[in-house]
Each structure stands twice: as C-alpha cells, then as structure tokens.
Amino acid sequence: MTNLHTIQIPDIIQRLSHNMYFEANASFFYETFIKFWSRHGQVEGCQCQAKDTCMLNFVFDTHMKAHRLVCAYTSSCDESVLEMGPVAVGCPRPPLRSTSSLLKNISTINKNKCKHYCADHYKYGLEPNIIENSTTTKANELERNSDEFEDTDQCTVHRDEDDTQHKRRTAGFMAIVSNCDVIIGWNESVHSEGMRRNTYQLLRFLHLGGILPQAAAYDSACTFFAYLKNQYCVSIMPSPYVDELLQKKYCIDRFHRRNHTRPECKTVLSCSHPDNRPFFDGQNTQVCEQLFAHFTKLKAALRSITWPYSNILYCLIFHLRNCSETQIFPDNPYLAVKSNIPPPTSSLFEWTHIMASHNYQLQHQNQGDCRREDDDIEETYNEYE
Ligand SMILES: [Zn+2]
Ligand SMILES: [Zn+2]
Ligand SMILES: [Zn+2]
Numbered sequence: 515m516t517n518l519h520t521i522q523i524p525d526i527i528q529r530l531s532h533n534m535y536f537e538a539n540a541s542f543f544y545e546t547f548i549k550f551w552s553r554h555g556q557v558e559g560c561q562c563q564a565k566d567t568c569m570l571n572f573v574f575d576t577h578m579k580a581h582r583l584v585c586a587y588t589s590s591c592d593e594s595v596l597e598m599g600p601v602a603v604g605c606p607r608p609p610l611r612s613t614s615s616l617l618k619n620i621s622t623i624n625k626n627k628c629k630h631y632c633a634d635h636y637k638y639g640l641e642p643n644i645i646e647n648s649t650t651t652k653a654n655e656l657e658r659n660s661d662e663f664e665d666t667d668q669c670t671v672h673r674d675e676d677d678t679q680h681k682r683r684t685a686g687f688m689a690i691v692s693n694c695d696v697i698i699g700w701n702e703s704v705h706s707e708g709m710r711r712n713t714y715q716l717l718r719f720l721h722l723g724g725i726l727p728q729a730a731a732y733d734s735a736c737t738f739f740a741y742l743k744n745q746y747c748v749s750i751m752p753s754p755y756v757d758e759l760l761q762k763k764y765c766i767d768r769f770h771r772r773n774h775t776r777p778e779c780k781t782v783l784s785c786s787h788p789d790n791r792p793f794f795d796g797q798n799t800q801v802c803e804q805l806f807a808h809f810t811k812l813k814a815a816l817r818s819i820t821w822p823y824s825n826i827l828y829c830l831i832f833h834l835r836n837c838s839e840t841q842i843f844p845d846n847p848y849l850a851v852k853s854n855i856p857p858p859t860s861s862l863f864e865w866t867h868i869m870a871s872h873n874y875q876l877q878h879q880n881q882g883d884c885r886r887e888d889d890d891i892e893e894t895y896n897e898y899e
Contacts, residue, residue, distance in 0.1 A: 518862070524865040534869065546857075548699050550850050551833075554836070554840055560840045562839060572698065573801050576686060578703075582684065582817045585632035588602060595718050610633060669779060685824075688707055698724065701715050702824060702828065713742065717756065723858075728763060729763040736766065739764045746760070768784070769799075785799060
C-alpha cells in the first residue's frame with residue numbers, strides 16, 4: 515500500500531507496545547485504507563460487484579449493535595477538521611476494571627460512579643462538573659446545538675430517547691460503502707451518532723484524501739442536508755470539501771421512506787426521482803444494512819476488542835472483506851503504487867521511537883487498570899439485552 519520497503523512491527527509479546535503503536539499510527543492506517551479503497555477501480559483486475567457502475571453512489575450509516583463499552587467521558591475533542599472547529603468525539607478507551615488500583619481507596623458508592631470512566635477520566639465520575647477548558651465547552655455546545663436541530667427536525671427517523679444513557683457508554687462503527695459493495699470508509703463511533711458527527715466523518719474522509727461518489731443514500735438524508743445548509747457559515751465554515759458535500763445528490767431509499775414527513779422526501783430526495791435515477795437505478799442501496807447484518811452475528815467477538823486494538827482490527831477485517839468482494843489479492847506487493855494510488859501523507863511511526871518517547875513506566879502501571887475481555891463486561895451488557 516505504501517512506498518516503504520521495510521516495515522517494523524511491534525514486539526509480539528508486549529501488549530503495551532502494540533497499543534501505543536496502533537494508537538500513534540491510527541491515522542496512518544486509516545488514511546492508507548481510504549486512499550486505496552476509494553480508488554479500487556484503478557486496480558487492474560478489480561472485479562467489484564458492479565464493474566460498469568463502480569463508485570456511482572455511496573451509502574453511509576452507523577451500526578451500534580456491535581457495540582462495546584467505552585469511557586463515559588463525552589468531551590474528548592478532535593480539531594483536525596478545521597471547518598468544524600472542535601468536535602466532541604468521545605473517549606474510545608475501555609472503562610476501568612472495578613478491581614483497578616486507581617479505585618482502591620475509594621468508597622463503594624464513588625467506585626460505582628468512577629468505573630464508567632477510563633484511567634484518564636475516572637475523576638469525572640466524582641466531580642462531573644470539573645471545569646472544562648474553552649475548547650471542550652465549545653465542542654459540547656456545538657454538539658448540543660446539533661442534537662437540538664435533530665430533535666426539532668420535521669422527519670424524526672432516528673429518535674430513540676430511552677437509550678441515551680446506554681449509548682453514552684458504548685461504541686459502534688459508521689461505514690461508508692460504495693454501490694459496488696466496497697467499504698471505502700469507516701469509523702468507530704463512540705456514543706450515538708448525530709448530524710454533526712456524520713459531517714465530521716465525511717469531511718475527515720475527504721481531508722485524508724478519500725474520494726466520494728457524486729450521490730449518497732442515507733436514511734436521514736433530508737435532515738443531514740438541511741443541517742449542512744443550516745450550519746453553513748455558522749458552525750461549518752466554507753471550504754472546497756464542504757462545498758463538495760453540499761453539491762452531492764442525497765437520497766432516501768424506498769425502504770426508509772416510511773417515517774419521513776417532508777414532501778421532498780418522496781420527490782427530489784427519492785432514489786426514483788428522474789434527476790437521481792442515473793445514480794440509483796438498478797443499484798443496491800442496502801449495502802450498509804447487509805454489512806451490518808453480517809457484523810451483528812459477530813457482535814460477541816467485537817465487544818471484547820478494546821481501543822486501540824479495535825482500530826487496527828476494523829482496518830484488517832474490512833480490508834480482507836473488500837479484497838474478497840473485489841477479487842483483489844491481499845498479498846500483492848506495491849499494488850497501490852502499480853495502480854497509481856497516492857501514498858499516505860501522514861507518516862508511520864516506528865514502534866521503537868514511540869516507546870522511547872513515552873513515559874514507559876507510567877503507562878506500564880496503568881496497563882492493568884483497564885477492563886478487558888475477561889472481566890465483568892458480559893455481566894454489564896446483559897442489563898441491556
Ligand atoms: Zn467498484
Ligand atoms: Zn476516557
Ligand atoms: Zn425526511
């Protein structure tokens with residue numbers, strides 16, 4: 515996938531070195547993935563399902579069924595998408611184990627409050643009103659505005675009020691799938707997904723060099739497009755990528771039209787409207803549902819994977835699934851270079867450098883504090899089944 519001749523991989527017996535390596539390189543792996551798969555049509559011999567209509571449209575959606583427990587802290591920000599300012603993306607780390615040494619001298623009542631948080635954030639369990647910096651305050655305010663926009667929107671497709679507490683503590687993934695059934699982008703979504711987060715994911719995808727087809731099917735396409743227009747020059751600053759998103763054709767497929775009340779949801783925002791038919795006629799707009807149905811079967815396995823392992827795991831399983839869908843062989847060196855696919859611009863950090871630049875001792879101590887597959891996760895999940 516890259517121009518590199520050699521690649522250094524972490525010491526296989528040290529979990530800590532894996533975690534730090536995957537965390538530091540999460541962006542590199544994702545950029546490599548989306549650059550390659552959004553250009554898969556350039557690969558010689560690619561047999562994606564709709565060869566003559568490759569990348570005609572894309573479908574995006576969020577899957578929360580393959581959820582796992584994450585830290586309850588909601589204010590972690592990403593500021594890499596400049597048009598949007600700080601985006602509250604949530605903390606993907608696993609919550610503390612109840613046996614964690616960090617909770618040793620804390621009363622049972624407080625322990626129960628803290629155990630929903632990770633080692634970095636458990637103090638928020640005791641003092642939920644810890645004063646945040648201006649960036650997180652801004653990010654939270656923008657997130658609330660987005661939720662309010664959705665709550666008062668005419669078509670309320672995704673409303674699921676009772677579940678708020680549950681979603682606050684779980685992560686699923688969002689996927690961008692092309693009509694030719696290739697996963698071109700994905701992201702772990704910590705807590706429930708809203709319009710601001712969807713905009714962020716799509717803009718981040720474009721910033722990292724991914725290519726999006728001209729038309730998109732999404733079950734809340736009307737709300738999404740209304741949100742983009744409403745927030746243009748307000749919380750979303752103009753840029754070529756924002757303009758690109760505004761110029762796409764958005765559609766709600768016929769399977770999702772039921773709860774829509776806007777008149778345009780059945781006309782200009784419908785896949786069968788004459789303007790949209792060239793992009794959707796004869797195309798499968800159920801690619802996300804089919805993918806999610808497959809991953810629902812694997813939910814027990816996915817629950818046990820924690821960040822940042824989860825990031826590299828999704829990268830690999832989606833890559834192999836795409837390889838099988840397109841008949842592109844995964845063991846073909848320099849395939850991206852041979853197919854004129856640009857290499858990633860972010861750099862790959864070698865694990866020896868990462869280990870040297872971190873406070874090894876401190877991390878090593880905290881390592882045993884995080885809940886993992888062998889802990890009380892199953893028990894906690896059962897209350898939601
Ligand atoms: Zn294709
Ligand atoms: Zn956290
Ligand atoms: Zn609608």
